[in-house]
Amino acid sequence: MARILIVEDEPDVMLLLENRVRGAGHDVISATDGEAGLELALAEKPDLIVLDWMMPKLDGIRVCELVRHADPDRDIKVLMLTARSQQKDVDRAYAAGADEYIVKPFSSRELITRIGALLDGGAAEAHPV
Template identity: 75%
Template sequence: MSRILIVEDEPDVLLLLENRVRGAGHDVQSASDGERGLELALAAEPDLIILDWMMPKLDGIEVLERLRADEVGGGIKVLMLTARSQQNDVDRAFAAGANDYIVKPFSSRELVERIATLLEAD
């Protein structure tokens, strides 16, 4: 069972993600702001992080950059899940170290498939 951290500030989206990811057989932790998400990521060392971009305290790109600069966090796979759909946003996320990028609104089936692909890439 893979350990997945979901960092999402919208309660309804967070609940949907938690249910869908758990339903796919993964162990789930969650945080509703970037600062707490970064703390959990470095303490729990999840296999994958589903990371929103626009959040309080630290945005997703700041979290990603700090993760990549950390010895522990540097190897954690990160899937950005965000409403930001402009190509320069996608490029910025990949430049900061994202492993994958999905734009909201999203397909739950596609999300689960992309998670499986990232986890198999080890």
């Protein structure tokens, strides 16, 4: 069982994510803004972070950069889950240190598949969502 941090500011999306990730057998911690997400990421050291881009207080890109900078030797996987779908956004997320990128709206099955692939040691094969 992996420990997964979900950082998402939309309550309905957060509930869906928590239910699906717990249903896949993982331990879930969550935050509803970027600052709280960063604090939990540094204190709790999750195995994987599901991270929204557009959030209050601190955006997901900055959270990703700060997590990577704070502990560069720790292999925390980061999956960006965002409505931003342009290629320049995808490129920016990977440059910030994201391991995977999923565009909203998303398939719950695809999300769990990609989380599993990341936890097993790599990025999942990209599929349209």
